[in-house]
Amino acid sequence: MSIDALSTILLIPALSAALLAILPGYRLTAKLNVVAALATFLTSLSLFVVEPVSGQYLLMDDLNKVFIVLTTFVSFTTSVFSASYIQHEIETGRLAPAFLRFYHAMYQTLMFAMNLALVANNIGLMWVAVEMATLTTVLMVGIYRTHEALEAAWKYFILGSVGIALALFGTILVYMAARPVVGEGLDGMVWTVLVKHAAQFDPALLNVAFAFLLLGYGTKVGLAPLHAWLPDAHAEGPTPISAVLSGLLLNVALYALLRFKMMLAVNSAAIAPGPLMVTMGLISVIFAALMLYRRRDIKRMFAYSSIEHMGIIVFAFGMGGPLANFAGLLHMTMHSLTKSAIFFAVGHIAQVKGTQKIADIGGLTVTNPALGWGLMLGVIAIVGLPPLGIFMSEFLVVSSTFARAPWLTVILVLGIIIALGGLFLRIGPVMFGEPKGKTAPAEASYVPMFTHLGLVLMAGIYLPPVLVTGFQNVAKLLG
Amino acid sequence: MSSLQFDIAHLLAGSLVLASFMMLYQDRLYALLNVYALHATVLALSVAWQAYVQQAPHLYVTALIALVFKAIIIPVALHRIIKRLGIHREIENAIGIGLTMMAGIGLVALSMVVMLRVTPSADALAREDLAFSLSVVLLGLLIMVTRRNAVSQVVGFMSLENGLVLAATGAKGMPLVVEISVAFSVLIAFIVIGIFLFRIRERFDSVDVQELDRFRGERR
Numbered sequence: 171m172s173i174d175a176l177s178t179i180l181l182i183p184a185l186s187a188a189l190l191a192i193l194p195g196y197r198l199t200a201k202l203n204v205v206a207a208l209a210t211f212l213t214s215l216s217l218f219v220v221e222p223v224s225g226q227y228l229l230m231d232d233l234n235k236v237f238i239v240l241t242t243f244v245s246f247t248t249s250v251f252s253a254s255y256i257q258h259e260i261e262t263g264r265l266a267p268a269f270l271r272f273y274h275a276m277y278q279t280l281m282f283a284m285n286l287a288l289v290a291n292n293i294g295l296m297w298v299a300v301e302m303a304t305l306t307t308v309l310m311v312g313i314y315r316t317h318e319a320l321e322a323a324w325k326y327f328i329l330g331s332v333g334i335a336l337a338l339f340g341t342i343l344v345y346m347a348a349r350p351v352v353g354e355g356l357d358g359m360v361w362t363v364l365v366k367h368a369a370q371f372d373p374a375l376l377n378v379a380f381a382f383l384l385l386g387y388g389t390k391v392g393l394a395p396l397h398a399w400l401p402d403a404h405a406e407g408p409t410p411i412s413a414v415l416s417g418l419l420l421n422v423a424l425y426a427l428l429r430f431k432m433m434l435a436v437n438s439a440a441i442a443p444g445p446l447m448v449t450m451g452l453i454s455v456i457f458a459a460l461m462l463y464r465r466r467d468i469k470r471m472f473a474y475s476s477i478e479h480m481g482i483i484v485f486a487f488g489m490g491g492p493l494a495n496f497a498g499l500l501h502m503t504m505h506s507l508t509k510s511a512i513f514f515a516v517g518h519i520a521q522v523k524g525t526q527k528i529a530d531i532g533g534l535t536v537t538n539p540a541l542g543w544g545l546m547l548g549v550i551a552i553v554g555l556p557p558l559g560i561f562m563s564e565f566l567v568v569s570s571t572f573a574r575a576p577w578l579t580v581i582l583v584l585g586i587i588i589a590l591g592g593l594f595l596r597i598g599p600v601m602f603g604e605p606k607g608k609t610a611p612a613e614a615s616y617v618p619m620f621t622h623l624g625l626v627l628m629a630g631i632y633l634p635p636v637l638v639t640g641f642q643n644v645a646k647l648l649g
Numbered sequence: 650m651s652s653l654q655f656d657i658a659h660l661l662a663g664s665l666v667l668a669s670f671m672m673l674y675q676d677r678l679y680a681l682l683n684v685y686a687l688h689a690t691v692l693a694l695s696v697a698w699q700a701y702v703q704q705a706p707h708l709y710v711t712a713l714i715a716l717v718f719k720a721i722i723i724p725v726a727l728h729r730i731i732k733r734l735g736i737h738r739e740i741e742n743a744i745g746i747g748l749t750m751m752a753g754i755g756l757v758a759l760s761m762v763v764m765l766r767v768t769p770s771a772d773a774l775a776r777e778d779l780a781f782s783l784s785v786v787l788l789g790l791l792i793m794v795t796r797r798n799a800v801s802q803v804v805g806f807m808s809l810e811n812g813l814v815l816a817a818t819g820a821k822g823m824p825l826v827v828e829i830s831v832a833f834s835v836l837i838a839f840i841v842i843g844i845f846l847f848r849i850r851e852r853f854d855s856v857d858v859q860e861l862d863r864f865r866g867e868r869r
Contacts, residue, residue, distance in 0.1 A: 294825035298832045305836060328802060331836070332790065335809055338829070339786060342816045345823050346779065350770065354822025374767035 174222040176230055178213045179242065179285050182206055187278035196260060196270040200253040203274045207249040210281065211242040226360055229291030232644045237288050237425050240503055244417045244510050245281050247618035251514045252277070252410035254615040258521045259408070269313060273408075280306040280414065284422050293341050294359045296426055300337070300390065303419060304330045311407035322402035329389060329399040337386025337426075343379035344430070347371040365433050373439035380443055383430050384450070390423030392477050393484060394454035404473035405526065409517030412469055416476040417510035421502060424480070428487060428648065435490075435649045447488030448578060454481030455585035462592030467526050468519070471596055472512055475552060478589050479505040485582060486567045487648065489574065495645035497566035500633075504559040504626055508551045511622035515545035518614040523607035528596055533605030538612050542601055544619050549597050551626050553590040559629035654702050658774055661695035662781040665815060666757065669788035669808055673753050674746045678731055678800060682724045685804050689719035692811045699818045702774075708818055711830045715814065718834050719807065727800060749795050756787040778819025785812030807837055 173181070186206035190199050217238065222230050256273070259265040265273070280303055287299035308330065312323030341359075348358045351370045357363045368376075389396040404412045431443045458478035465471035483505065486498030519534065519541055520526045534542030551558040564586060572579045668688040675681040693716035700708030744752075760783035768776045789809025793802050810833050817826045 292825070294829060298825075298829065301832060301836065305839060324799070328793070328806070331806055332793070332809075335786065335806075335813055338813050339783070339816060342813070342820050342823065343779075346768070346775065346820050349820070349822065356824045358822070359824055372767075372770055378763060378767050 175213055175216045175220065176222045176228045176289055179210050179238065180282060180289070182210045182213065183278045183282035183285065187275045187282060190278055191271060191275035194271065196256060196267050196274075199270065199274045200256055203277060204246070204249045204253055206278060207242070207246040207281065210285070211239075211246040214238050214242040224291055224362060226356065227292055227295060228289045229361060230289065231647065232640070233428070233647050234288045234425070236499065236503075236640070236644055237421060238285065240421070240506055241284055241288060241418050242281075244506055245284075245414065247621060248410050248413050248417070248510060248514075249277065251413070251517070251615060251618045252408075254613065255408070255410055255517050255521070258613065262521075264314065265408075273310065273313060276306045276310050277410075280310070280419075284418060287422050288425060291361050292356075292359050293344060293361060293364070293429075296361075296429075297334075297338055297341050300387070300423065300426060301334050303422065304334060304390065307403070307407075307411060307415060307419060310411045311403045313408060314406070316406070318402075319406040322399075322406035326399040326403040329396070333386045333389025333396065335386070336382050336389075340379045340382030340386055340430075343375055343382065344433075347375040347379060361429060361433075365436055368433045368436035369438070371437055371440075373437055373441075376434060376437055376440045380430060380434055380441070380446075384427065384443070384446060387423045387427045387430075388450060391420055391427065391484065392454075392480050393450045394457045394477065394481065395450075397454070397458075397477050400477060401470045401473040404476070405467050405470040409469070409513055409520065412473070413510040413513035413517075416473070416513065417506040420476065420480050421506060424483065424487075424502070427484075431487070432648060444488045444490050447484050448575075449488075451481045451483070451485030451488055452578065452581055452585070454478065455485065455582060456588070459585045459589035459592060462589055463595065465592075465596060466528055468516055468528050468531065468600070469513070469526050471528070471593070472509065472516065472552075475589065475593065476505075476509055478585065479509070479552075482564065482567060482582065482586070485578075486571070489571045490649060491570070491574075492642065492645045493570035494567065495648040496641050497563055497570050499641050499644055500629075501560065501563035501567060504563050504629060505552075507622040507626050508548055508558075508560060511619045511626070512545065512548040512552060514619040514622075515541055515548060518612050519545065522610055522612045525607065528600060530607050531600050532603040532607065533601075535601050537605050537607075537609040540616055541612055541614060544616065544623065546597075546601050547623050548619075549593055551623065553593050554586055555590075557627070557630045559626040562630050562633075655774055658695070658698055658702060659777055661691060661698055662778055662815060662819075664691045665695060665811065666781050666784045666788070669785050669792075669812075670750070670753055672792055672804070672808060673749050673788065673795075676746075678798070679728065681801055681804055682727050682731075685808060686720050686724040688808055688811060689715055689723075692814060693720060695815060696818045703821055705822070707827050710827050711814065711818060714827075714830055714834055715811070719811070719837075723807070723837065727804075731800065744795050749791065753788055753791055756791060757784040760784045760787055772821075775819050775821060779816055782812045782816035782819065785809070785815060788812075803837075810837070 190202060193199050217235055224230050260267060283299050283303035287296050290296040290299055308323050308327045311326055312319050345358045348364055348371060351367045352358055352363055392400040404415060434440050434443050455478050458474045461474045462471060483498050483502050486494045522538060523531050551560050554560045554564040568579055568583060668691055671684045672681060675684055693712045696708055696715055697712040700712060761780050764780035764783050768779060786809050789805050789812060792805030796802050796805060814830050817823055817829060
């Protein structure tokens with residue numbers, strides 16, 4: 171295999187993970203982490219210029235190009251945030267310098283695993299990559315070694331492994347369905363081959379396979395009945411990891427699900443995966459929206475908000491069609507950018523105030539105006555108020571599905587409104603209430619947060635035509 | 650394939666389901682580990698037989714991993730961990746044994762109905778293997794939900810994973826089987842070496858997950 175952009179975005183994180191595991195000194199490694207993430211991002215941009223050829227193991231098409239660029243961009247900005255976050259953690263003694271070597275190596279390993287899952291052209295390889303991403307995040311969630319962090323990591327580990335195991339069973343069933351048609355051996359797991367021949371696969375076997383894949387990868391997406399790991403993992407791990415989990419890892423699992431949905435769509439005799447996804451999406455939206463009202467922990471609250479938004483995205487993809495797919499893609503991009511920006515703000519706020527309890531944080535717009543207004547802007551974006559990007563994508567989701575399924579759309583809108591009320595109710599005192607907690611000025615890096623929010627604002631006002639045509643191509647591909 | 654070859658494969662896969670049932674009613678950690686070692690040995694035999702029948706030499710690697718890693722190293726390591734931690738030997742079941750066994754029978758029936766119905770076109774051996782392996786997977790899940798002890802949950806997960814390996818080897822000519830079984834072994838090694846157990850031990854003086862549950866939910 172020759173070295174092209176596709177293998178480079180895998181090689182950079184893999185090599186830097188090895189390097190960061192050896193190098194001492196957190197200042198140096200934090201910088202190297204940023205450099206490696208930037209290099210990966212720049213390489214991913216080159217995919218637009220020279221399109222690499224897909225092989226038996228690696229795949230490049232319009233769909234994963236969007237995911238790769240988004241993933242590498244958010245990993246880069248998160249690594250910038252992580253550098254200043256980590257410095258504070260070292261100074262307050264919450265993390266020992268020895269752990270940081272491990273932390274940075276794991277960060278790059280996670281990047282490698284996510285990129286591998288996105289470029290894999292082999293459903294077995296994709297599965298191994300998602301497993302690896304799960305494992306690294308489990309280790310990172312438990313890094314503080316407090317009671318809560320260990321419980322969160324354990325819960326995440328057990329539920330994540332069960333999900334991963336079910337996904338593997340589904341993968342084996344897909345191979346079983348493919349074997350009579352494409353023959354034994356490697357071809358039976360190559361995605362491009364599978365999708366070409368999927369029309370002749372045994373529909374009954376495909377149906378069962380998809381049920382397992384939906385349950386398995388759906389656990390990782392955080393869909394409602396299977397979400398139990400998600401709030402704990404977000405709340406107890408280091409905040410850069412919460413940002414990566416919400417902004418990226420959920421998307422990677424969703425990507426796996428979309429690939430299999432595309433395969434089922436080719437086979438007309440198999441069940442339509444759409445209604446299943448719509449149902450799970452709606453349950454997630456309503457459930458998470460209601461759960462927002464009783465939250466006491468600020469990171470946990472935004473974790474529930476992530477479940478809600480993944481629900482909206484899965485709903486949009488479940489409805490299908492060029493418009494709804496376009497809306498789902500746009501919403502996914504906007505959510506990744508906004509939610510990671512929110513976690514950047516929340517991370518610094520929790521450091522300044524020394525707590526994550528909503529009741530102990532107050533009057534942020536007075537005590538730390540930049541952080542406070544940054545978070546406020548993020549919240550305004552995430553609840554879907556105009557003129558920000560999420561308003562536009564939610565509007566598109568609703569308008570593109572209303573004609574086809576008015577009642578379902580009404581339920582969705584209801585969920586969005588309930589979530590809006592819950593978030594504003596909780597965030598109001600945090601922003602404008604009586605100032606509480608420590609008021610020390612924050613040593614924060616504002617650049618990643620405001621870059622993300624700026625992009626979201628820009629997308630809400632003006633979407634560049636290049637982006638629109640790009641997304642339209644992907645939406646067509648998704649069927 | 651001769652009918653004798655088929656019968657032996659059938660026998661071994663069936664024994665794996667039986668071993669899963671045996672794990673369901675063990676109420677001591679050491680006994681549970683011994684049954685798990687038996688479970689992994691049966692898996693190794695079954696995979697080796699598949700390797701012979703399918704004439705797929707790479708499957709012998711998977712069988713060897715199952716035998717050495719899962720049937721010997723892991724149980725021995727867990728034995729030592731249990732001894733060193735001095736954790737109580739009783740396993741608290743969340744539900745009674747009778748009810749658990751009934752649920753197990755129900756799950757096996759369910760997997761037979763589902764898998765045999767959807768795979769009429771596949772060859773007989775693969776069909777039976779898939780049905781049995783789904784049973785083992787579901788029984789593994791049942792073990793995980795009925796136990797409160799962290800060690801026995803891990804054992805439940807490992808038995809579930811054995812079911813997946815059975816399914817992967819039963820699917821004739823499936824690529825990456827060896828790689829996947831290695832990936833799973835890494836996953837298991839990660840836990841069993843004790844990252845979690847040791848830390849949990851260090852912090853809670855117990856590996857009973859119920860202790861963890863005290864900290865569940867949000868800090869108040």
